[in-house]
Amino acid sequence: MTYTSVSFLVFTLGCLLVYYSTPKNKRYLVLLLASIGFYAIVCLKYIAFIFLTALTTYAGGRLLGNYIKKSDSLLKENKKTWDKATKDAFKAKATKHKKLITAAVLLLNFGILAFLKYYNMFAITFGAPSLKLFLPLGISFYTFQSMGYMIDIYRKKFEPEKNPLRLLLFVSFFPQIVQGPISFYSNLSSQLYEGHDFDFENIKQGALLIAWGFFKKLVIADTLVEGITAVANDSGSYSGTVVLFSAVFYALQLYADFSGGVDISRGVSQMFGIDLAENFKRPYFSRSISEYWRRWHITLGAWIKEYLFYPIAMSKTFMNFAKFLKKHFGMKISKVLPVSIASLITFIVIGLWHGANWKYLAFGVWNGGIIMISTLLEDRFAAVKQRLKISDKNKAFIAFQMIRTFIVVLIGYYFDIAPDFSSAMQMMVKSVYDFHITELFRYDFRIALCINLSELMMITAATLFLLAVSVTQETNEKTLRERICKKGFLAEIAVFIILVFSVLVFGHYGPGTNPADFYYMQF
């Protein structure tokens, strides 16, 4: 039962009916049962993993919460009687104890994720025997989300959840389990546990978002996937033109696939009255690579920033390093270099999160490296712009920045689509030195990308439609759905019908087609 299946729609409809027919204070239980039911249907074999994560997070959270409460109250009680040294010793001991509990839970859960995801990569590299390992559905997403909860308790952002069922719901909420968005406990929990009133507006807007997600996934992404896979698996047999276009198609396919899936997740959640965090903000309109990463997979970026980047950048080692730089190289370098290095480390982690392959390390180094260089050379760029009298508001310059950023992103995608690092490099070289524009109009070009003329025309139209929608979203505060719904019944049904029937007719699905999983499903 994938998000784009009829059975998922029927399942969601059934859950909605039960949810809104249940007393408000019990509605979270409906969501919990639906979530466990969904997981059991899709991935029963590995359901123990998600229960283990929920259980250890719950137990660890409670233990940590109780310890924090106890130590804080002990400190408060003895505030006047203890001298500073005793207080410091007690605080140090308490911190050590808290870290121990948090680290144990983090190590166990990230350990499971790391073992399942990376064991074989290291086994191949170091000649150890490979194992037949499978990734449980959504393991990265629920692990990140749960561990974020654990760290926030450590940071005393909130008290741990006392009801294990509620925590299990937070870990397993079905619309987001497949590929996120990754939510913070502080944003999602109250929405999950609160019994929402039936709101027709939510149903309408949720339905529109789901239809839009289906459109992106089935009409755009899945139509392109066959050609991309064929070229990526045997890039040596294709010309540079085909290789380049397979990368461009990949950029479109990946965005449509991932953002389409998240739109479905957010649409389903909205029907239950739950507002999941946005995961994409027109990333290909970014003017720099760092802006791109603020617009692409936003919730992963936010999680990484909160729980990885800041702890690295603010760590004692980095602080000492900054002091060292300030002393020897001046203020500017001491501010920029440690942040750039922290950023590079973060991107290497993001790269490796994308897959257990050295090519993803290269992907991380490429993105992190570009950001690092951009940060280090920021002043020089500003000086050049000033000298050339280029304003940041100049439309031609904005377009140049967008195209430049897209090219940088595209280069990163080569690491993603190629089977390994050396193939990625070969594909890049081929795309430059073996590119012939006349090939674009040849029949062989379409054959190579497994797309016929009608499909190519359809994809072009769908992409232009996506572009138009993106431009509209980019220039308006309100969401497009809100604006459509404000225009009245005719506009609502017209958009809904166009989307539904576009998916029905132009969608890539049905017997004889090879349905593509969501790209991030196995993360």
Added chain:
Amino acid sequence: MTRKRVIKLIVLMVIMLVLFIFLNWFLIRTTTTAEMHIKYFYNEPENSMDVAIIGASEMYADYSAPLAYKDYGYTGYNYCIEGIPGQLYLPMLETYLNRQDPELVVIEVNGYLYPEEYCKREVNYRRLFDNIPFGAERNELISKYVDPDEQLSYYLPIIKHHSNWQDIGYQAYRAKFLAELEINGTSKTKSFGTRTTVNSKKKKYKRPNKHSLNDFNKQSLDDMISFLKDRGIENVLFIRAPHKHKLEEGLSDELESIITASGYDYLNCEDIAKDEIGIDKKTDYYNDEHLNVFGNEKFTRFLGGYIDSHYSLSKDHTEAVDKEWQECADFTAELFEKLKVKTLKNEDELYYEGNADRV
């Protein structure tokens, strides 16, 4: 939910339903002949047929129901689909019996002689089920005869056929035929298809040329016989239509022994094609498996006579049915004359219900 919202929802549902029905009509496509033969069958008045004729393309190429009516006065629609394998004869017959109450069932046996792999091909199932009108009968047949994992795309065949938008030009051209079908009501040729030649150069769909009554087919035949017995149908004639090349040694005998052991009749027309039916291999076939209009006329006369003399059909029809069949018989007779001329010119074009009016 306010009353206004309910009305809005109903309006939305109605618009979507209308669009959905239109898209199904416009996009679902198997083969044009299969589509015509099945859809026209549903336009026939209920309980107007004396004979049920079930089989593959041999029957609608070799035998003309209107000409048989003209000569012998009985009615019988060729409920036949090109290349259809034997296991699907059963749902075809069920479909027939759901609307008609024939006194005789004629079954052409070629469908029982295909390899199992061919029989199980999706395309065969599609030709039948995707052309049956939506409704309880169709759903029942799908749940009975289609693999449960595949059923959804049979209940909602647009799941399979939606990509036909890529052939929009042909779909639009074909829609004209479908519209005509809706306007015409019943078929004037009662399911018919031929090519105007004595040796067609047109390549056939890849169909097995080696026949065998394998276990799968034996089971299908047994299932058919059990069904006929359960339904209390006494008059059943299994026939082997005349093909250019005779069946492999012993195959016809094996068929005959199974069929006659169950108390039903078997007639191998290949053995008598030349001497009794008068079929000339050089002039009466359009390819190895199908007779042209010259052969059709001879075989129809023979089979009609055989049915008329061996089974006492009541031929009891309403005035309207007789009138309509008479018109069809006249039309078909005239059509055959025109087709004969074209055949002599070796035109090698396909003619069927869809273009019979334009000959």
